Amino acid sequence: MEFRLLGSIEAHAGETPIDVGHARQRGVLAALLVDAGEVVRADQLVERVWGARPPQRAQSTLYSYLSRLRRALTTGSGQPLLRRRSGGYLLAIDRLAVDLHLFRHLCAQARSASDDDAASAMLGEALGLWRGTAFADLDTPYFNLQRDATDQERLAAELDRCDIRLRLGHHGELLAELLTRAEAYPLDERATGQFMLALFRSGRVADALAHYRLTRRRLSEELGSDPSMALQQLHERIIAGDPVLNAAGAPAPRARLLVEAPRQLPAPPAVFVGRAWEMAELDRVADTGDVLGIAVIGGTGGIGKTSLALHWAHRNIDRFPAGQLYVDLRGFDPAGNPVPASVALHGFLEALGVAPTEIPADLPSRTALYRSLVAGRRMLVLLDNANSTAQVEPLLPGSPDCMVLVTGRRQFAGLVTAFGARPLALDALPRSEGQELLVHHLGWHRAAREPEAAAALVAHCAGLPLATSIVAARARIQSGLPLAVLAEELGDRSARLDALDADDLNADLRAVFSSSYQALDPDLARMFGLLGDAPGPDISLSAVAELTGQSAARTRVALRRLTAAYLLQEHVAGRYRMHDLVHLYAAERCAHDQPAAVVGSARQRLASFYTGIALAADRLLSPQRTAITMDPARARPSGAPTDAAAAMAWFEAEHRCLLALHREVVEHGRHAEAWQLAWSLDTFQWRRGYLHERVAMLQAAIAATETLANRAALALNHRLLGRAYVPLGQHARALHHLRQATAGYEEAGDADGQAQTQLNLALAWEHVGDYRQALTHAAANLRIRAALGNPAREAEALNALGWYHARVQDYEEAARYCHRALALCREQGYREGEAYTSDSLGYIAYHSGRPAPALRHYLDALRLRRELGDTYEEADTLVHLGDVYRAVGRTADALSAWREALALYEEQHRARQAASVLDKLVEVRAGRVHEETA
Known part of the structure; x- marks a missing residue:
């Protein structure tokens, strides 16, 4: 496929144009093509396409446009080129398939070419890509800015080509073009100089001098300035009839300056991209x-x-x-x-x-x-x-x-x-520019022979130009070495810095980092090393204070100093990260320079801090859960969230760090922390739909509790893992672990655990469509709960029994149980239970032919789930809400709800549910088309 931005917005498959929709939808495509190969966030797309005045349902409208583009832009094998990625959308194409990026690529090659004929041809090819005004018909601040920038790039390319053609002696054939440009850009001194030189070489000295006087007057009147020194010198040399100016091959006027001026600049970089x-x-x-x-x-x-x-x-x-x-x-x-x-x-x-x-x-x-x-x-x-x-x-x-x-x-x-x-x-280069840099160094053909290995090299260099240059140098020196061998070497994180050592101080990444490290005082060097040892992609101020054992005030000052030395970046307020390769170097220095006891104590402090806050935060998210035994020191750690919203935000910010910490404690055999971390993340991961991460943590938790011989914890983790397997459709595994939990709880005489396992067994049978079996387990759960004196859990049990009565179409009995559950949830302030029960009542009312109360209950459930941050269940509620909207004739509201659900399903990688919603959207659209046709 080819894509065009330098004129009207177009897409072509070979010679066949592709219908990419109306102007606003073409705007979405253009916004993605500007960053082809990169993830563009949804909010960025909204801003680019609508500017400061988006429509009321901008997100829903955007999802509709993206869905249409996804269907229009597919490979020959039917694979969509537009893909959902974490944080946004990715148009997975070669950047050079976009005329704007090809134009820039050709211009960059021309400017680095040593042969004028070749450079002129490349610039001619680049300028030939233009078909009119860039981003035609798109009128938002973003596209207007892009249009202005590309117009400047086009002008620069035209001027560069004229310089070359003047050097080649083509002044006669350039006169008309240069006159047009000089009139279009009367204050551009470079265009003026080119026109003056062409006039002089054509024997029209008086016209060249007259044009200089006109330009000088315009500069004085409009800018209050005189012509540049370069233009003044050209004027003086024309007056003097300098014979050098007449020679074909003489440089364009802007290259000749005063001979006595110092020229101390080193040569420019051979390859330069981006910035x-x-x-x-x-x-x-x-x-x-x-x-x-x-x-x-x-x-x-x-x-x-x-x-x-x-x-x-x-x-x-x-x-x-x-x-x-x-x-x-x-x-x-x-x-x-x-x-x-x-x-x-x-x-x-x-x-x-x-x-x-x-x-x-x-x-x-x-x-x-x-x-x-x-x-x-x-x-x-x-x-x-x-x-x-x-x-x-x-x-x-x-x-x-x-x-x-x-x-x-x-x-x-x-x-x-x-x-x-x-x-x-300067920050790291984005991946597309890192790829471009590597290709410039290696040559297109070599990179194209091993595209996957080239992409891996770019990823391992993490946008650091020096690292990319070192890798490319090794590949050029060892021209027979496959790129895959280099990629494999760099893929080993423990040896990556060795692979980036070319045995030369100017090409040794470790030596470069070392000079910054050696400039740190001992305390700062210690913090730098410990940050390299810390798990996770970034770290908060409070976590650094725990890691180092310093006060928050001292920690803040030290972090500021490391940031000032560009060894650390405060990428969001209060959170810090290192470049990936700097992180490797810091970990290496920590292992080499810090005593094992110091590192071990720091790791323990950080793990205790994270685990303590995670346990406390989970209690805020799900206070009805049966608490696990905590170390008293972790009961209320400093900096713990104080309400459920803050707890959800803390988990969101720290999730990847907690996953990395969990891997670390498992690897080092710290079994108690391993299973406690898994337990504390369970509620958050369910609500956010991190199902695979949840299973992985609980699998490790079972191994940890088996090692500890903690039978109560083992039964708990079997139950949690069994429940985690249910939404992944792994029914046999779910039943295996839930039965293991049942046996463990019965042996321990733990009625609470037995009740919760019965509820989880009901869920497992529901997912395979055996609602009668699910009803049996839900009834067993309620029998046990009624005797335990826990109102929140009893409400949960009542709702479950009502729900499964509804699934076997006994709606009257279902409503009786669910209304009792709702009253109890509200009495206890059990908002999560209220959300589930409201959803159940919505289902009961809808299937009983009462859409009005169904709508009310589903809206209540949606509100509560959004307040709880439960995006996993929110998606299901949106689908049900859309069904009710459609039933009462509110088609636009139904489509909006389904589109929101589809976005959540795609974000959570729930392919089956996403396909079901897409079917609903297509069905309604087909119905509308049929009605319009009729």
Whole structure:
């Protein structure tokens, strides 16, 4: 398939156009194509397609458009290209199948090509992709911004191609095009210079000079500025009849500047991708005008700070006709010490023409002379790999005509505060740009031969450009080595940093990280290592305090310092994470530098903290559960949530960390924590539909309780695992574990456990359609519950018995039990039971032919489930609600409810239920079409 954004929004399968719907639906497709191959969140799609004024049911409408696009965009084998992913939607296509991304790819190749003919051809091919105005017919702030940006990219490509064609001597055939562009962009000095040069070479010197005077007047009247130094020099050389300008192959005008200007920039990076936002920010800094423009490019080692600075500097060299100064300050150089400011100034003064014997000896005098020499000159000063504000400050010019780029592994708050520097913190490249970087290094053909291995290499490098470059270098040096071998080597996390060592200080990721680590004081180094050892993808402030045994205040300061050193990122307020490769290095340093006793104590503190809060939070979510025996120290840990909503939010934020902790405690044989964690997560995982994670944890919990010889806990975990197997359709396994639980509870004389197991057995038989057997177990549950004196559990039992009476169509008896259950739930404040019972009563009323009360009960159940955060049961309630809406003729409301249910089912990977809802949606749509046709 091919997709087109550079004009009207289109999709084609070969030569056949694909119907992608009306304008708004095409907008959804365009919003996905801009980030093809990346996950786009639903809220982002709504903002892109509707802007600040979405319709009332924007989410439902969006799901409808996505559903249609999913059906329209399928492979030859029928696989949909539009896929639901955690957090959003993914259009799984090759980015180069989209004309916008192909245009950018061709432009990047052309700009790195050494052959002018080839570069011109590639730019011509890129410009040939345009069919009109980009994102035609789409009018929202997002698409208008995209359109403006792509228009600028198109103009830049046109200008680049004209530069090349002027070098090739094609000035005559370019005159008409250059005249049109100069009139369209009267203040663009690059377009002006190209037109002047073509006129001069065509013998029209008077016209070239007249066009210069016109441009100078326009610049003065509209911008209050004079032409750039480059344009002024071209004007002077035309007046002088400079014969060099007449030569075919002479560079375009913006390349020739003053001979005496220093040119200290190192070569630009051979390969550079992405960073479009950062490049635009640097452009804005360069345009600050009457103040000294300073940009601070920060980030962890290997993130591409120097590459960005050099790439931008070379792309914008004409902005600085008086020259460019550069120094590597070696602030984090694994092979040496930071360069003193006085030494850096000595080099700058020599480059500015000061004889060595005339350079002052002291730092203040050198700084004063340096600032005097650069005053009034439009220069770029690139201070690479800086260590501190104190090192940088003496190197800052005093003139607003200059611009300063600083790179380093600090945040340089002093430069931001005192000099208004603009901070640019680099993050890892997104996967699509990481893929593009690898392909640029390896060549398209080699990457295409092993696409899966190439994708694995990109994933293992985790968006770190240096890591990608090291891997690509190894692949190029060992040209016969399959990429799959490299991918397998990097797939071993314990050896990944070894695989990213090319036996060269400039190509050794461990050495790069080491220079940052060595700059930390001992306490900070200890925290860094312990954070590397901590389980999970991120960590909260309070958890770090427990891990390190420090107060929250001291912990906050230390975290701020690690963040300032770009070894840590506060990705959301109060939560911190490391880049994956930095995390591996931190864990390595922890194992090497920290005593085993220190690490063991930290692990125990963190595990106790997580387990204690999890147990307390679960009590808030499900207070009617029979509590398990807790360590007194965990009864009310510091920082525990205080209500059910906070408990649900805590589980949501910490879920992946708790899963990682559970794997760790299982691996290290900490059996009590293993089963207690599984128990404490059970309610949350059920409500959120994390069914497979729930089963995995409970399987490990059974092994742990068997090891502990804790018969009561073993029976409990058999019951929980049996219940967890039920919604996964694994009936035999469910019955096996529930029978094991029954035997254990009977042996222990645990009536409460026996009752709950009877309820779970009823659920198991319900899922295979044997409602009579389910009714028998529900009745046994109520008999036991009635004697135990637990009103909440008795209400639960009453509802279950009523529900199963309803399933055997005994609606009168069902209603009697469920109304008793509802009254008891409300009396006890048992909201979860009230939600289940309201749902049961909705079912009973609907199947008894009473839609009005059915609607009321289902709406009550939906409200309660949303308050509880029970998205798993919410999906089912939405389906039932849609059925009632349809029965009473409220088709639009039915469709809305079903679409919401479908989104939840897809998010929870409940394929069977999702297919059932899709059938309902298709059926209603077909009925509507039939009615309209009739």
